[in-house]
Amino acid sequence: xxxxxxxxxxxxxxxxxxxxxxxxxFGAGIGIGMLTFATAEPMxxxxxxxxxxxxxxxxxxxxxxxxxxxxxxxxxGFS
Numbered sequence: 001x002x003x004x005x006x007x008x009x010x011x012x013x014x015x016x017x018x019x020x021x022x023x024x025x026f027g028a029g030i031g032i033g034m035l036t037f038a039t040a041e042p043m044x045x046x047x048x049x050x051x052x053x054x055x056x057x058x059x060x061x062x063x064x065x066x067x068x069x070x071x072x073x074x075x076x077g078f079s
Contacts (some may be wrong), residue, residue, distance in 0.1 A: 034076065045071040 006012075016024070046068040051057045057064045 037076075041075065042072045044066045045069075 014021075017064050046064055047059050049064070049071045051067045052059045057067060063073065
């Protein structure tokens with residue numbers, strides 16, 4: 001199976017541990033996600049977010065800007 005395929009020579013050991021490799025892939029995924037959705041997600045939440053659904057504010061209204069960022073930061077805040 002391809003999961004057991006070893007790249008390199010027979011005596012070679014991996015340059016990075018599994019944890020380091022996972023950390024690098026996770027960091028790259030978070031980085032590209034932030035670059036891609038830095039503007040798209042707040043714009044999406046500006047039109048629809050839980051506050052709009054509950055009727056507390058209007059969609060695409062000036063008072064909805066803070067809510068749009070609130071929900072975006074809730075999603076990306078940990079990273």
